[in-house]
Amino acid sequence: MAVRFTPSLPDRDMEPGEPGLLRRIHIDAPLLLGLLALCGFGLLVLYSASGQDPLTVRRQLIRLGVAFGVMLVLAQVPPTSLRRWSLGIYAAGVGMLVAVLLFGETGKGAQRWLEVGGLRFQPSELLKIALPMAAAWLLSLRPLPPRLLEILLVVMLTLIPVLLIAEQPDLGTSLLVASAGVMVLFIAGLSWSMILGLASLAAAIAPLLWLVMHDYQRARVLTFLNPESDPLGTGYHIIQSQIAIGSGGIYGKGWLNGTQSHLEFLPERHTDFIFAVVGEELGFSGILALLALYLVVILRGLLIAVRAPDNYGRLLAGGLTLVFFVYVFVNTGMVTGLLPVVGIPLPLVSYGGTSMVTLLAGFGLVMGVATHKK
Amino acid sequence: MLETGFEVRQRERRLVTTRALVAGALVILGFALILLRLLHLQVNRHEYFSVLSQDNRVKVQPVPPTRGLIYDTKGRLLADNHPSFALEITLEKVEDLAQTIDALSELIRIEEKDRARFARLRRQRMRFQGVPIRLNLTEAEVARFAVNGHRFAGVDVRAELIRTYPYGALTAHALGYVGRINEQELASIDTSQYAGTNFIGKVGTEKTHETLLHGRVGYQQVEVNARGRILRTLESTPPQPGQDLLLYLDVSLQQAATDALGGRRGVVVAMDPRDGGVLALVSEPSFDPNLFVEGISHADYRELLYSPDKPLFNRAVRGQYPPGSTVKPFIGLGGLALGVVGPEKTTYCPGYFSLPGQRHRFRCWRRGGHGAVTLEQAMVQSCDVYFYSLAHQMGIGQLHEFLSRFGFGTRTGIDVSGELPGLLPSPEWKQRVRKRLWYPGETLILGIGQGSFLATPLQLAAATAALANRGRFIQPRLARASRLPGTAAAQPLPLASRRVDAGDPRNWDRMIADMTQVVEGRRGTARRIRSPHYRIAGKTGTAQVFTVGQKESYDAAKVPERMRDHALFTAFAPVEDPRIVIAVLVENGGHGGATAAPVARQVMDAYLEGLGLIPTHETENGG
Numbered sequence: 001m002a003v004r005f006t007p008s009l010p011d012r013d014m015e016p017g018e019p020g021l022l023r024r025i026h027i028d029a030p031l032l033l034g035l036l037a038l039c040g041f042g043l044l045v046l047y048s049a050s051g052q053d054p055l056t057v058r059r060q061l062i063r064l065g066v067a068f069g070v071m072l073v074l075a076q077v078p079p080t081s082l083r084r085w086s087l088g089i090y091a092a093g094v095g096m097l098v099a100v101l102l103f104g105e106t107g108k109g110a111q112r113w114l115e116v117g118g119l120r121f122q123p124s125e126l127l128k129i130a131l132p133m134a135a136a137w138l139l140s141l142r143p144l145p146p147r148l149l150e151i152l153l154v155v156m157l158t159l160i161p162v163l164l165i166a167e168q169p170d171l172g173t174s175l176l177v178a179s180a181g182v183m184v185l186f187i188a189g190l191s192w193s194m195i196l197g198l199a200s201l202a203a204a205i206a207p208l209l210w211l212v213m214h215d216y217q218r219a220r221v222l223t224f225l226n227p228e229s230d231p232l233g234t235g236y237h238i239i240q241s242q243i244a245i246g247s248g249g250i251y252g253k254g255w256l257n258g259t260q261s262h263l264e265f266l267p268e269r270h271t272d273f274i275f276a277v278v279g280e281e282l283g284f285s286g287i288l289a290l291l292a293l294y295l296v297v298i299l300r301g302l303l304i305a306v307r308a309p310d311n312y313g314r315l316l317a318g319g320l321t322l323v324f325f326v327y328v329f330v331n332t333g334m335v336t337g338l339l340p341v342v343g344i345p346l347p348l349v350s351y352g353g354t355s356m357v358t359l360l361a362g363f364g365l366v367m368g369v370a371t372h373k374k
Numbered sequence: 375m376l377e378t379g380f381e382v383r384q385r386e387r388r389l390v391t392t393r394a395l396v397a398g399a400l401v402i403l404g405f406a407l408i409l410l411r412l413l414h415l416q417v418n419r420h421e422y423f424s425v426l427s428q429d430n431r432v433k434v435q436p437v438p439p440t441r442g443l444i445y446d447t448k449g450r451l452l453a454d455n456h457p458s459f460a461l462e463i464t465l466e467k468v469e470d471l472a473q474t475i476d477a478l479s480e481l482i483r484i485e486e487k488d489r490a491r492f493a494r495l496r497r498q499r500m501r502f503q504g505v506p507i508r509l510n511l512t513e514a515e516v517a518r519f520a521v522n523g524h525r526f527a528g529v530d531v532r533a534e535l536i537r538t539y540p541y542g543a544l545t546a547h548a549l550g551y552v553g554r555i556n557e558q559e560l561a562s563i564d565t566s567q568y569a570g571t572n573f574i575g576k577v578g579t580e581k582t583h584e585t586l587l588h589g590r591v592g593y594q595q596v597e598v599n600a601r602g603r604i605l606r607t608l609e610s611t612p613p614q615p616g617q618d619l620l621l622y623l624d625v626s627l628q629q630a631a632t633d634a635l636g637g638r639r640g641v642v643v644a645m646d647p648r649d650g651g652v653l654a655l656v657s658e659p660s661f662d663p664n665l666f667v668e669g670i671s672h673a674d675y676r677e678l679l680y681s682p683d684k685p686l687f688n689r690a691v692r693g694q695y696p697p698g699s700t701v702k703p704f705i706g707l708g709g710l711a712l713g714v715v716g717p718e719k720t721t722y723c724p725g726y727f728s729l730p731g732q733r734h735r736f737r738c739w740r741r742g743g744h745g746a747v748t749l750e751q752a753m754v755q756s757c758d759v760y761f762y763s764l765a766h767q768m769g770i771g772q773l774h775e776f777l778s779r780f781g782f783g784t785r786t787g788i789d790v791s792g793e794l795p796g797l798l799p800s801p802e803w804k805q806r807v808r809k810r811l812w813y814p815g816e817t818l819i820l821g822i823g824q825g826s827f828l829a830t831p832l833q834l835a836a837a838t839a840a841l842a843n844r845g846r847f848i849q850p851r852l853a854r855a856s857r858l859p860g861t862a863a864a865q866p867l868p869l870a871s872r873r874v875d876a877g878d879p880r881n882w883d884r885m886i887a888d889m890t891q892v893v894e895g896r897r898g899t900a901r902r903i904r905s906p907h908y909r910i911a912g913k914t915g916t917a918q919v920f921t922v923g924q925k926e927s928y929d930a931a932k933v934p935e936r937m938r939d940h941a942l943f944t945a946f947a948p949v950e951d952p953r954i955v956i957a958v959l960v961e962n963g964g965h966g967g968a969t970a971a972p973v974a975r976q977v978m979d980a981y982l983e984g985l986g987l988i989p990t991h992e993t994e995n996g997g
Binding site for chain 2: 051143144145183186187188189242243244245246247248249250259260279283284287288291294295298299302303305306311314315318322325329332333336337338
């Protein structure tokens, strides 16, 4: 079935006239404002969730500064250059993933870090950007929609790092990288029948995944299905976060007044489970505001994809934006008990540095797509 | 129908736009799903969760296990836990820290060092953890705080079991000590097992048997009020207490050995050859381990660390010394085992030995020489030339292989942490480490236990025990058994032993007979420690610290004290049925027969008297 649809969105790239100052330094103002608002919101919540520790907030602020710096630098790179480097960056990323498995540093039972000249580095983070780049490059070689050969190649490009990362083991990141491949294919116009096919293939692979999962990962899935079965172990996270959110009600208990979080019932309250702090202290209305900010950023990203001058830009911007959505959805779904516990932070709000830099680096590329003329 | 490029681009554009719109719709759908879920949690079930949150007073708390105690072989308590009260401040609950501490100091004595420790620990802990401002509160202070405590939010008295070592310095090197867990240790332990535990074995047997002594953590569900204070315990899984450790160590022998050293720097290691049990492990000088438990002050630590006598240095397991002549029994045995020498065969000692075609003279300790000597005479008079010649005939390959059978060059594996392996040199080792070729002369000096050859006193004791056992090498160990507190049955700890092959079994008897002559013989180097009650087999040794030039002679009086030779003596007794093996080292003590052997005799006397094998010393008549 062909969808007959003529775009009627305004297209500023076609408009004549001098570009503004922000545009000349390759910044997309609406996207920047959305991101800044999100980060500001995140800092307020973090201040409360960390037990009003100014040190934690200061550290996060420093990371944010670095991440925004990276974003602004990457925004300067024209997508035409990015496109040429895509495959190289991807290959380097996969090479480093192999290196991590061979000589990586182990932390908390998982091997994720690579140390190069005293700098610790997590190559799986790089793949969150490198994979959409490589997939967009591959699919932009020929007119869209992709044929079966290209689809299979993208699936392969995706599976290699996904399996390597799952081996570390880091289920959350491998899920995000896998979703990046899927999202690029989706934007590229993968036919609906194909989507159905891939979905059933994934459903068929899922039981196999169970076999290769680590015990702690299996335990998480089991407790997701029945959290009450283990109220003091893994299920504790899910139960406590639901109590925190539910007790928040519509207006919340007020900023800094969450009892669940402050009495330390809520585990990981300033990292993966920070969304529950928002729910408890700011209530449904606070969450509505937060999700609205996320929506602004995501819709703006999609708009940039639609307006991009070429297929590479479209696929890259669309893919990166949708991965961001997957972040938000998986985290909020996990904290509210809709999805099993997967170690994915709430983007730009959770405490922690590595994912922040990757996320904003991705938005730097999106801004590059938005602001560079062909 | 072919499309034009423009048409293709138009179509692609439409396609992506459509997909972006669908994606946007899916995103909104996803958010709607989350919001629906939140509506369910926050609106529909708000009441339910509010009640749960109000009632959410059940917290899970770890209950740390009590650390196992350590007893000596006669059941005397060597490491105890005694309750101590500490005053702790939880930073996140305190409004004005400086003012709180000032107010507290009016109630309870808080010294400058307490403030310094507080400042130090404060940086290492999380804000919701307590940081001690005063340790070891007296009962009066605890009572005073109990009355006034309501004025101090965030300040609590916490009872804690503190490790104490009643014998202090006497057992310090054997037992080691526990101390507060530091960040490095935190990274290497199972943190859930140490939840609520503050101490961990740092060195010595406290460290080696950490798992056994620590036990397993328990948990309790407690009800807390809205401010986090515990109201009552609901349910608990009790911790499994750490196991008590029963040692072979005998405190009275340990004391006797320390007394015998008489304040000199040195080591006494005494073992029971039948089971490898370490009866005494003395390294002098020692230190008070109790200082380390709560965290030693910088001044005290500096004093111990920079003392020229190195009291923190466990010479028994970490001191690597040239074994000197105490290796001669093993080399002689090697000669017999490999058939290089026979008991009757003599070697002529002119006072020096030269390799064929070389002028360098390897000197015997007796300048005039011993004349023609058999193995027995060489052992009794400790003739160096005989052993130069023997080492030369065996060659470095066989020499190295045979000595390593007795554990030289490898750690014994004793249950005291930090043991060093010594060094049994070989051409391969020299090539690898020093990047130099092995010289034939090095084989010679290896034959008298000098050169690069290094052994710990513990290794000497273990090797001598294998000799006394006629080839049964037992891994030395401090702990005999473990026991769950409150139960009578002790679980013996595993004993590891292996056989040392020395050819004809009679070789052992020959070597033991030769060693007996060292003490019992008329010209033996240790004849002065002969006992009327039992027979001793032994070997004296002198380890060079200072190398004398080819044309010079060693004059003890001219050499600074710390450059003088170390005195060594290894022995076992009674010869007929060995019950104690001993290795003595007196640093810079000079000749082994004169300095180290009498120490060994005193310790052996004390032990055999204790066993009732020999009559007790008449202390009244001793003056």
